[in-house]
Amino acid sequence: MSVTPAWAAVAGVAGAVGAGVYIAAVADRAVGATVAGERGRAGRALGGPFRAAALWLVQGRATTERPDARAWALAPALYLGLAAVAVSVVPLTRNVTAVDVDAGLVLFGAAQALAVIPVFPNGWSSNSMLPLIGAFRFIAEALSYEMPNLLALLSVSVPASSLALGDIVTSQHHLWNVVRIPLGLPLFLFAGAGLAFWGPVDLPDGADLGGGTQAETSGAHLLAWTTGRLAMLFAISAMGAAAFLGGWLGPVLPGAAWMIVKTVALLVVLVSSRHLVARVRPERYVVISWAVLIPLALVNVIVAAAVSL
Amino acid sequence: MVVSRGRPGGPLARLAAGAEVPVFVARGLGAGDTEARLLGTSAVRVVASPRQATVLVVAGHVPPGMAEPLARVHDQIPPPRVTVWRTGAGAGALDAIRAAWPQATVVGPGDDVAATVVHAYREVLLGRRPTEQPRLADVEPAEWRGVGPYGQGGSGMTGGVPYGRPMAGRADDLRDGLSLDVVRVRMGPFLPAFPTGLVLAVTFAGDVVHAVEVDDLLTPGDGGLGAPLPDDAADSRGDPAARPVRIDGLERARCRHHLRWLARLLRLYGLEALGRRVALMAAAPVPEDIAHLRNLHRRLERAWVLGRVTAGVGVVTGDAAAQWGGVTARAAGLAVDARSGSPAYQALGFAPVTHEAGDGRDRWRQRLAEATQALELAGRAGDATVDDDHIEPAGQPAPADLAGALGTALTGQEWGDALATVASIDPVVHPGAGADRPARAEAAA
Amino acid sequence: MVALAAFGAAFTLLVATAALVLLGRWLAGPPGWAATAPERVPFAGGLPPDVHAWNRFHARYYVMALLFLTFDMEMVYMFPWAVVFRQEGAVAIGEIFVFISILALGILYAWRERSLGWS
Numbered sequence: 074m075s076v077t078p079a080w081a082a083v084a085g086v087a088g089a090v091g092a093g094v095y096i097a098a099v100a101d102r103a104v105g106a107t108v109a110g111e112r113g114r115a116g117r118a119l120g121g122p123f124r125a126a127a128l129w130l131v132q133g134r135a136t137t138e139r140p141d142a143r144a145w146a147l148a149p150a151l152y153l154g155l156a157a158v159a160v161s162v163v164p165l166t167r168n169v170t171a172v173d174v175d176a177g178l179v180l181f182g183a184a185q186a187l188a189v190i191p192v193f194p195n196g197w198s199s200n201s202m203l204p205l206i207g208a209f210r211f212i213a214e215a216l217s218y219e220m221p222n223l224l225a226l227l228s229v230s231v232p233a234s235s236l237a238l239g240d241i242v243t244s245q246h247h248l249w250n251v252v253r254i255p256l257g258l259p260l261f262l263f264a265g266a267g268l269a270f271w272g273p274v275d276l277p278d279g280a281d282l283g284g285g286t287q288a289e290t291s292g293a294h295l296l297a298w299t300t301g302r303l304a305m306l307f308a309i310s311a312m313g314a315a316a317f318l319g320g321w322l323g324p325v326l327p328g329a330a331w332m333i334v335k336t337v338a339l340l341v342v343l344v345s346s347r348h349l350v351a352r353v354r355p356e357r358y359v360v361i362s363w364a365v366l367i368p369l370a371l372v373n374v375i376v377a378a379a380v381s382l
Numbered sequence: 383m384v385v386s387r388g389r390p391g392g393p394l395a396r397l398a399a400g401a402e403v404p405v406f407v408a409r410g411l412g413a414g415d416t417e418a419r420l421l422g423t424s425a426v427r428v429v430a431s432p433r434q435a436t437v438l439v440v441a442g443h444v445p446p447g448m449a450e451p452l453a454r455v456h457d458q459i460p461p462p463r464v465t466v467w468r469t470g471a472g473a474g475a476l477d478a479i480r481a482a483w484p485q486a487t488v489v490g491p492g493d494d495v496a497a498t499v500v501h502a503y504r505e506v507l508l509g510r511r512p513t514e515q516p517r518l519a520d521v522e523p524a525e526w527r528g529v530g531p532y533g534q535g536g537s538g539m540t541g542g543v544p545y546g547r548p549m550a551g552r553a554d555d556l557r558d559g560l561s562l563d564v565v566r567v568r569m570g571p572f573l574p575a576f577p578t579g580l581v582l583a584v585t586f587a588g589d590v591v592h593a594v595e596v597d598d599l600l601t602p603g604d605g606g607l608g609a610p611l612p613d614d615a616a617d618s619r620g621d622p623a624a625r626p627v628r629i630d631g632l633e634r635a636r637c638r639h640h641l642r643w644l645a646r647l648l649r650l651y652g653l654e655a656l657g658r659r660v661a662l663m664a665a666a667p668v669p670e671d672i673a674h675l676r677n678l679h680r681r682l683e684r685a686w687v688l689g690r691v692t693a694g695v696g697v698v699t700g701d702a703a704a705q706w707g708g709v710t711a712r713a714a715g716l717a718v719d720a721r722s723g724s725p726a727y728q729a730l731g732f733a734p735v736t737h738e739a740g741d742g743r744d745r746w747r748q749r750l751a752e753a754t755q756a757l758e759l760a761g762r763a764g765d766a767t768v769d770d771d772h773i774e775p776a777g778q779p780a781p782a783d784l785a786g787a788l789g790t791a792l793t794g795q796e797w798g799d800a801l802a803t804v805a806s807i808d809p810v811v812h813p814g815a816g817a818d819r820p821a822r823a824e825a826a827a
Numbered sequence: 828m829v830a831l832a833a834f835g836a837a838f839t840l841l842v843a844t845a846a847l848v849l850l851g852r853w854l855a856g857p858p859g860w861a862a863t864a865p866e867r868v869p870f871a872g873g874l875p876p877d878v879h880a881w882n883r884f885h886a887r888y889y890v891m892a893l894l895f896l897t898f899d900m901e902m903v904y905m906f907p908w909a910v911v912f913r914q915e916g917a918v919a920i921g922e923i924f925v926f927i928s929i930l931a932l933g934i935l936y937a938w939r940e941r942s943l944g945w946s
């Protein structure tokens with residue numbers, strides 16, 4: 074159990090989240106430009122996130138007639154905070170973890186479960202019908218993706234006999250979990266996209282709700298909200314890289330470099346789903362999640378158990 | 383603005399001046415290709431809500447009934463805000479707009495609206511141009527009544543009208559009979575997913591549509607600002623001077639119309655980048671684009687693109703489809719097409735395309751197939767013309783009982799499905815032009 | 828103690844990040860400009876709302892929420908099972924299979940009762 078100085082841990086997490094958010098934003102723009110058939114200049118994609126953030130800081134922050142101002146203010150704050158907590162449990166290398174606990178997997182699961190809470194007030198607080206529908210839709214979505222997510226994560230702790238992420242990564246030193254527990258990573262990514270409600274599962278902020286929970290937000294609030302979503306995507310990618318792709322394990326490069334490469338790869342996959350897959354219908358998502366994904370996740374756990382005997 | 387760094391003209395604003403311009407498009411009647419042009423510009427991002435926009439682009443003719451909603455949408459844009467009007471070349475249209483909206487920039491049909499938008503955005507962010515002030519008067523919606531400090535107390539459950547508006551009433555639910563709240567919301571004319579000018583008073587029970595009524599803000603008559611833009615296949619009135627109507631111009635306009643519709647539908651489903659690609663295609667399709675259209679059709683058929691999410695949504699078949707006519711009827715298997723009786727079309731080998739299921743998926747398949755067929759016909763037509771009786775409008779005509787037809791189609795559906803149904807039917811909602819008027823033809827390509 | 832210290836670190840991180848976001852939101856300026864009533868009208872296409880949006884919303888997935896509670900409790904039991912599985916051996920697979928199948932019957936029942944869809 075390593076005890077890192079507090080300032081180093083916080084700085085590390087902040088730096089990681091900042092870098093992750095930037096890479097996700099750039100990847101989003103780049104993939105979007107490619108799908109749209111535009112050959113944009115690379116400089117536009119690289120500088121784009123900063124310019125958009127500057128516009129949000131200049132723009133006034135919108136409000137509505139009778140909102141619940143306190144809950145509305147807390148929504149992006151809590152969401153980004155929980156994304157930071159989720160990132161902090163993931164190890165960079167064997168000896169470098171911001172928050173190194175025995176039950177890192179459970180802490181990640183707790184952060185993910187709590188992340189449902191700030192999304193609802195972002196839609197409800199504005200006292201406007203379209204965001205309200207988005208908020209209630211998200212609750213249905215969240216209740217549906219929790220189980221496949223947790224079960225997929227659980228399956229990687231079976232071969233390691235531990236809930237600590239460091240042990241889970243070291244248990245993959247001869248074979249990565251993505252190979253010996255094949256259903257795990259797809260299930261985790263699909264359910265994890267729901268955690269950041271990104272792309273095809275963007276039910277609370279969808280275009281059919283005029284932007285949904287974002288419809289009444291602008292300015293600094295919108296900046297914080299978007300940063301939170303991208304940070305959550307980064308957290309999912311980091312956890313997926315550690316739990317399924319072997320974390321820091323790899324031949325030539327140093328461990329930290331491998332971890333970064335794997336995280337960025339998963340991040341690009343998650344981010345690009347927005348431009349390639351249409352948004353799902355809420356009812357179908359709930360039915361598929363309960364009737365297909367949970368049985369698959371349960372089968373996956375049994376497979377993981379059989380493999381680790 | 384409180385923090386000086388964030389003021390227009392400051393260093394942050396200079397950095398922001400290079401960003402993608404967030405634009406909210408308010409479509410009036412005869413908006414033409416304004417939205418498609420902006421969608422296809424990479425320096426511009428068309429957003430779904432005015433709160434996230436900086437530039438308001440108004441296109442076409444705004445009747446007097448829609449003037450106040452337009453002013454409200456303008457005010458909902460947070461500062462710094464700027465307006466760009468794009469109007470057709472009607473008599474005195476530009477002067478009327480400049481008189482009513484003195485701070486707005488007005489462009490005509492021949493101007494480059496995207497460049498104007500980007501320029502106006504930069505001007506207002508760099509502080510060279512003042513941000514526009516709110517247009518509506520600062521009046522609270524209703525007086526507070528009630529006894530306590532939060533509007534509570536007094537007669538009735540909530541003591542009157544808390545914070546200026548009443549609370550929702552109750553009704554029995556359609557499916558399980560629980561008596562919970564229903565909320566009546568008037569979804570206004572400038573909702574981006576709606577057809578132009580449609581105002582639906584939707585009664586929500588949760589997120590399911592309990593009832594639907596259609597409000598009419600489009601009373602014809604004098605007044606209103608702006609003029610319709612030319613080359614709008616659905617909305618423009620047929621020009622008597624353009625008779626006889628050439629088939630190749632008519633069919634190309636049809637193809638453009640369907641592709642613009644498809645770009646909006648793709649954005650509704652979250653596929654913004656693909657919608658941008660289709661909008662670029664919609665700018666000026668030529669017969670060589672037929673292969674591109676077929677590729678696009680194959681791509682959209684994949685289950686994860688539009689194949690599954692549209693299947694079984696908003697099924698309109700049988701008598702209901704016959705009532706709608708047009709694309710909706712043909713997507714339900716009824717081969718009703720005004721072009722079938724035309725000898726000129728028959729000489730070109732025209733046969734109406736149909737699909738069977740009449741759901742959302744078949745409606746977009748129908749439109750894409752008709753767009754491809756239109757390009758093929760345009761390529762073969764040469765100088766052929768068609769007489770007035772056999773012109774098939776590109777837009778979906780609205781039935782006489784629009785409220786009833788929409789009520790049947792939408793009631794009981796979850797809101798996302800209901801909106802997808804309205805967007806996939808896309809009726810042309812205004813009196814006098816569209817349903818019984820021909821699509822405007824072009825004299826030349 | 829060291830473990831508790833780590834959880835404390837996570838909690839501190841949460842609070843610090845949230846405080847930072849709240850500070851940034853406040854510094855970027857209160858919506859003092861939105862003093863006029865029309866600027867604060869909720870967006871629904873241009874028309875003002877008739878009633879407040881806050882209502883007794885019919886959340887039709889309430890049955891699915893009950894099912895979720897069941898499975899959440901199952902997860903509480905599966906976490907320790909995962910940790911001790913290898914030392915318990917193959918018998919543990921059979922045990923968890925029985926446990927899971929009883930709960931899977933719950934999903935089957937909910938699916939047949941059409942409580943997973945809502946319109």
